[in-house]
Amino acid sequence: MTPKSNYAPVGSVWCDNTTMNLLKANDYVAKIIREKLKDLLVINLCSSPGSGKTTLMQETSKLLNEKLNMAVLVGDPETERDAIRMKQVGINALQIVTGGMCHIEAQMILQALDHINLDGVDVLIIENVGNLVCPAAFDLGEDFRVTMISSTEGDDKPKKYPRMFLTSELMLVSKADLLPYVPFSINAVTQDARDINADLEVITISSLNGVGLLQWCAWLERKIIEKKQKSFRIN
Amino acid sequence: MHEISLVRNIFKTLEEAFPGQLGNISNISMRVGLLSNVQPILMQNAFAAVKQDEQDCRASLCIEVLPIIIYCVSCNKNTEVHNFKFFCSCGSPSRKIVQGEELLISRVEFFDSDMTRVRKQEDT
Numbered sequence: 001m002t003p004k005s006n007y008a009p010v011g012s013v014w015c016d017n018t019t020m021n022l023l024k025a026n027d028y029v030a031k032i033i034r035e036k037l038k039d040l041l042v043i044n045l046c047s048s049p050g051s052g053k054t055t056l057m058q059e060t061s062k063l064l065n066e067k068l069n070m071a072v073l074v075g076d077p078e079t080e081r082d083a084i085r086m087k088q089v090g091i092n093a094l095q096i097v098t099g100g101m102c103h104i105e106a107q108m109i110l111q112a113l114d115h116i117n118l119d120g121v122d123v124l125i126i127e128n129v130g131n132l133v134c135p136a137a138f139d140l141g142e143d144f145r146v147t148m149i150s151s152t153e154g155d156d157k158p159k160k161y162p163r164m165f166l167t168s169e170l171m172l173v174s175k176a177d178l179l180p181y182v183p184f185s186i187n188a189v190t191q192d193a194r195d196i197n198a199d200l201e202v203i204t205i206s207s208l209n210g211v212g213l214l215q216w217c218a219w220l221e222r223k224i225i226e227k228k229q230k231s232f233r234i235n
Numbered sequence: 236m237h238e239i240s241l242v243r244n245i246f247k248t249l250e251e252a253f254p255g256q257l258g259n260i261s262n263i264s265m266r267v268g269l270l271s272n273v274q275p276i277l278m279q280n281a282f283a284a285v286k287q288d289e290q291d292c293r294a295s296l297c298i299e300v301l302p303i304i305i306y307c308v309s310c311n312k313n314t315e316v317h318n319f320k321f322f323c324s325c326g327s328p329s330r331k332i333v334q335g336e337e338l339l340i341s342r343v344e345f346f347d348s349d350m351t352r353v354r355k356q357e358d359t
Contacts, residue, residue: 023338025244133272134237162319163270166330195320198328 026138029106033141036113038234041123041220041227044140046164047148048157049130052174054082055207056148056216057127061091063217068224069120073112074127075104082127092117103134106141122224132161143227144169151175151182155189158196165196170219176206238281241273245282245340246289253343258291264342268301268335275300293346303335 033042047053057072064070071092074082083095094116096108109126118124126142128135147168149157152175158165165171171193173186190202203219205212245265250257267273275298282296303316307323313333314323322328 137272159319163272166270166321194328195322197321197330199330 023137026106029110030139030141033106033109033113036110037118037124037141039228039231040118040121041144041224042140042142043123043125043220043223044128044135044142044145045125045148046128046132046135046145046168047130047174048132048150048153051130051148051150051153052207053127053130053148054085056172056174056205057086057091057093057125058089059207059210059213060125060217060220061086061089063213064123064220068122068221070123070125071116071118071121072125072127073104073109073116075108075129077101077129092121098129101129102131103129103138104140105138109140123220132157132164136161136163136167144223146170146172148172148174149189151178151184155184155186156192158189158193162196165193165200168197168200170201170203172212172216173202173204174207176204176211177209238273238277239285241338242278242281242285246285246292248340249343256345257289258293259345260292260294260343261346262295262297262342262344263340264297264299264344266299266301266337266339266341268337269303270332270335271338273298273338299341301334301337304333305329306331306333 045053054074057074061070069092071094072083072086073094073096074086075096075098076082077098077100080095080097083093086093094112096104096112098104098108104126126140128140132147145164145168147164147170149171151173158171171190173189179186186202186204193200193202201219203212203215205216207213245263246257249260249263253260265278267275267278278298279296286292286294303319304313305316305321305323306313307325307327307329308331309327310323310325312323314329316335321330
């Protein structure tokens, strides 16, 4: 912060660029969350509305059930529908109602952590509000961002929403069961996304017929192990 | 995105840095990177709207949009990103962003009132 002075400033003041960051409040809280959750894997799952995030959570929990514990914080502008859907299949889920807001901010996660039991949980998935724009700017203290794009949305999306794909570790292409019926090319979407982020991993999935779900769960397991090893070394 | 809340943040940040001096500010300069998703025209509108709530604020707002620049490890040089292709001219990919994510207040200018001139003289 620029030093406070008892005198009125005159002329112009050049500000230190790193300290007057307008998102600094969010980034500060994100850092607290990262410190608090250093023993479990935190994933920020982003996508457009209706691409199948909640259905994927339901299927993922079935597959992980025996081996790993998962919890979900799900954000929506209104209603508790998604949390109810997940609780019905036995997922430890908590709804974050953003009150009309189009993204989750770190402060909402920090508050939600007081209301969800994370004892023995291996992975916390934050199911962000369906939106590929604003959530890209808000760090929620996650380890990795995962972006999902469904085959019905069109394969030209990554370049339209570059920041989201730039900051993601993994891209899930969902609704693969519909690929024979829609003009969507896995190659084209992968190329478009890797123009932005050459290291982006890509997994094609279908929550309805199960394609790619084992691969997605294996990715999660690998990241959980890596996180635990890292946290063990630090402790 | 969220220009109104960003503008409120500008005022909050300035009030913290220069307590009680909001009315003395003549111009605020911002640097926003292309990746910050800030639209200058919407920011100006939001600024004008929020300014009405801030008594005696007479400041104007200047916004400089910064292109995306990445650093290439193999060439040890910076390249500007066009069409969101995050590749150096040598062909290697890079996500090391040197510029483009900024959302910053870069400069604050103040009215040079008589009051402040007196204080300045006392200071020296």
